[in-house]
Amino acid sequence: MAFEITIDQFEGPLDLMLHLIKENKLDLFDLNMDTLTDQYLAYLNTMEALHLEVASEYLAELAGLIEYKSKKLLPREKVVIEEEYEEDQRDKLVKRLLEYQRFKEVSSLFQQQYEERQKMMSKPMSTESNQWMNVKIEEDFKGNPYDLVKAMHKVLRRLVLAQPYETKVTVKEMSVDERKAQIVKRLQNWTGKMDFPTLCSDCTDLHMVIVSFLAILDMIRFKMITYLIDEEEMIWIVKGEVAYA
């Protein structure tokens, strides 16, 4: 038997047993427990030899199988009493396998339905609606954690919708001259000095910070501003030609 199938392809011990039963063409309604037990054990051993982690659930079921097998090795006189028990155990296992098999089967239908539904998409509530909404924040709000998850889910969905990929490509990068004009305008009503982070507070990305830096280098060169650097290595921009704070 070649073990091309690893343990993580199974959803649990029952799934593995169903696989082994199918693989060995065992009759589920007259289940040969010895063969199943041997195969099951052999499989787990191989997985262990391959250093694949075997979850405890698999071992728990193994214990059940081995217990069943060992009962059969008991002295003959006991067998009569034990036989009923054995039948019970076997029936119980077969029942579980059948029950599990039903849900495993139906879940593939679920999957189809789910995938189809994923392709039908909706949109968040229109912001137009806000004008009509009667929103009041009441004093005694009682919510539950799932309200938060739901809200978060919405945020994330909108975030995806708000980012069509073209916009990332076509965002126009600001030139140094454009940025310079912006800075000049901003400094008009500013008295005293301004630190570089404040100057960059309107930057939306790293590129814009770099452009800002190039812009002030330019402005220093043309003596539109001066600068100083303090003990904490903070860059300060000072309006006018001569100013030392």
Added chain:
Amino acid sequence: MPEEIKATLEGLLFLVGDEGLSSTQLAEVLEYSVDEIEAWLDELMKEYIETDTRGIEIVHFGGLYKFVSKEKVHVYAEKLFASVKMATLSQAALETLAIIAYKQPITRNEIEEIRGVGCDMMVRKLLARNLIKECGRSDAAGRPFLYEVTPEFMDSFQLESLKELPELPETNNTLDTELFQEDES
């Protein structure tokens, strides 16, 4: 159906988007009976689906009517929103959901018995995705929580109600023929 009704239904369903609306809500606003509204909605649903020039359709899942884009638009949507990837559910999640949907209300223990594996993390995940919710406690020892599926589950699996769930395969002899079907692969 009066022209105005049609336009109003379309407009309102558009505005609420993925929130959806129930026929009761619409009946209240339009001042018609729920039956009338539902008949019109059925008519509209049919019209949208059958008209090939329409890119949207009305669906009715989990008690709510809402507009969604048609499946054929999806390939373009994927192109437009580079980050739109379909959410997936693992086999384990699907099995767990199937068990809850057919057996609800059900405790975690009962789910574990059927699946043969622990389901603590899985149940938490499904709760977080709002696909299942707690619905009281069982009388069993320790009074464990009972779980059931949510309207969000119905929506995710295109169900108007749980009555629409496909029939569970039977556990009798017909099954083993399926079980032992040889797939040539």
Added chain:
Amino acid sequence: MPEEIKATLEGLLFLVGDEGLSSTQLAEVLEYSVDEIEAWLDELMKEYIETDTRGIEIVHFGGLYKFVSKEKVHVYAEKLFASVKMATLSQAALETLAIIAYKQPITRNEIEEIRGVGCDMMVRKLLARNLIKECGRSDAAGRPFLYEVTPEFMDSFQLESLKELPELPETNNTLDTELFQEDES
């Protein structure tokens, strides 16, 4: 205009909702020239406006095309939204709180980036309601305030600690995973 184009334009414009789309974006996705797309959009705009059974129309502002509801729907919309029993916290407030709870400590700017809209007033409101509080300043430019949720918040949402917050729904795009690191189990 080809049937499929019509359906696709309708579907995509529906999906982006308030964000709107430019003819350039649509041209790229549908692989037609901008001129062709604009001609079709004009045709569509006319059709929606002139068809009385339609409750939505396409507007073209600031280079973006988008669907909005027709004016005649507004009287019903007003009735609907005034009657909708909104959760006592507005959706906007809930979303803002959710972001803070999951991402705290967080600056207003970061919240705005995630929500895509200004949050100045909302943050003030939540501060006034004592649901969030300032907790130091960020190292970012301008050293903006950081916010976190309060014990009052925990109380309102029946949480003992933030650890109890359900795991975020598994999201399906790189952006989210950057924002919210997930552990797969």
